[in-house]
Amino acid sequence: MTFSTIDREAMALALTLAGQGLATATPNPRVGCVIARAGEIVGQGWHRRAGEPHAEALALAAAGKAAQGTTAYVTLEPCAHFGRMPPCADALAAAGVARVVAAMEDPNPKVAGRGLARLRAAGIAVECGLLADEARELNLGFVSRMTRQRPWLRLKAAATLDGKTALENGVSQWITGPAARADGHRWRARACAVLTGIGTVKADDPRLTVRDISCDRQPLRILIDARLEVAPAARILQEVPALIVTASADEARIQRFADLGHRVLRLPAPDGHVDLAALPRELAALELNEIHVEAGARLNGALLAAGCVDELLLYLAPLAVGNAARGIFELPALTALDAATRFDIRDCQRVGDDLRIIARLLSPTTPYNSLMERIPISGSSISDG
Numbered sequence: 001m002t003f004s005t006i007d008r009e010a011m012a013l014a015l016t017l018a019g020q021g022l023a024t025a026t027p028n029p030r031v032g033c034v035i036a037r038a039g040e041i042v043g044q045g046w047h048r049r050a051g052e053p054h055a056e057a058l059a060l061a062a063a064g065k066a067a068q069g070t071t072a073y074v075t076l077e078p079c080a081h082f083g084r085m086p087p088c089a090d091a092l093a094a095a096g097v098a099r100v101v102a103a104m105e106d107p108n109p110k111v112a113g114r115g116l117a118r119l120r121a122a123g124i125a126v127e128c129g130l131l132a133d134e135a136r137e138l139n140l141g142f143v144s145r146m147t148r149q150r151p152w153l154r155l156k157a158a159a160t161l162d163g164k165t166a167l168e169n170g171v172s173q174w175i176t177g178p179a180a181r182a183d184g185h186r187w188r189a190r191a192c193a194v195l196t197g198i199g200t201v202k203a204d205d206p207r208l209t210v211r212d213i214s215c216d217r218q219p220l221r222i223l224i225d226a227r228l229e230v231a232p233a234a235r236i237l238q239e240v241p242a243l244i245v246t247a248s249a250d251e252a253r254i255q256r257f258a259d260l261g262h263r264v265l266r267l268p269a270p271d272g273h274v275d276l277a278a279l280p281r282e283l284a285a286l287e288l289n290e291i292h293v294e295a296g297a298r299l300n301g302a303l304l305a306a307g308c309v310d311e312l313l314l315y316l317a318p319l320a321v322g323n324a325a326r327g328i329f330e331l332p333a334l335t336a337l338d339a340a341t342r343f344d345i346r347d348c349q350r351v352g353d354d355l356r357i358i359a360r361l362l363s364p365t366t367p368y369n370s371l372m373e374r375i376p377i378s379g380s381s382i383s384d385g
Helices: 005-021 055-067 088-094 114-121 134-139 139-149 176-190 198-204 252-258 276-285 297-305 367-371
Strands: 032-037 042-044 071-074 099-102 125-128 152-160 165-166 193-197 220-224 243-246 263-266 292-293 313-315 342-351 354-362
Touching: 005 032, 005 071, 005 099, 005 134, 032 055, 042 055, 042 088, 042 220, 055 071, 055 088, 071 297, 088 114, 099 114, 099 152, 114 125, 134 139, 139 152, 139 243, 152 297, 176 292, 176 342, 176 354, 193 297, 198 297, 198 313, 252 263, 292 297
Parallel strands: 071 099, 099 125, 152 292, 152 313, 193 220, 193 292, 220 243, 243 263
Antiparallel strands: 032 042, 032 071, 152 165, 313 354, 342 354
């Protein structure tokens, strides 16, 4: 399929528009739409949040009667079902759009090609696949939830060049500089939820909110606390309700947190810990697309061992602090390199005085990674609070 320069420029703009919903569209996908005639834009829009108009509806409203006979460039297949909003495929047909170019099909089983089929049935020329990799990258959490029934889990760590996240005494603030910390908050902002463990809460009492950048939506905060030891006054439990995942059967304590407005999810494993392997499916059921982890070495290692981790967001500071300091992952010792966990480095760039590396897990248990082509990623330890 051949696309023109005008097609590519229009879809690139649609992707830029979709990116404006990076921190707000959840649980919906981030979608942008451009309506143009012979390279002249007559309408554009992007989906801001669930319950508000979709990108296509906003673009059509901006175009008005000028939408007749145009091409609509959409970063995701127009929906064909009634959800919070009416079907966008029908709206495009009713407006008299002559051609629709979609970046990718919608992985949602409720759509999955039906929107494109409805457009074709209405006599509209339909093409799909323009800048598909970029569109998929923008919505990798949504795609993951729809195709794997689990969110995309991104584990963030701030470490020294010798791979340490804190001194032996637990001091970690601040390993990285202000630019890297602000960048980390941008990644928090795009996530549906920020997850940590009781060890980090006891050591640092972090808030885990988005603060260093402008953001009008705070991600859900998730605490892994097997024995339900967290104090009700912990900062992670203030401001907005949190989700506490536990193995505890202490009904009195569970009710106490429920009375404070928090949700408690019991997910016990036979060994008395939280069943981390079962956690992703539970989080997907809550319509969470991207999970951002900021935890200590023990939980980091446990999540990796349980097959939960998809991506590593690593900030390396130009420091060396010695062998006794704490590492990124607490994992069993290996006797052969063939048994090592392997990552694919997808992006590496300097952020202030530090280095940011984005790497994806290479594992036969996470086949979704093989679908993601090697394209640049933009975006944007012990927690930085």
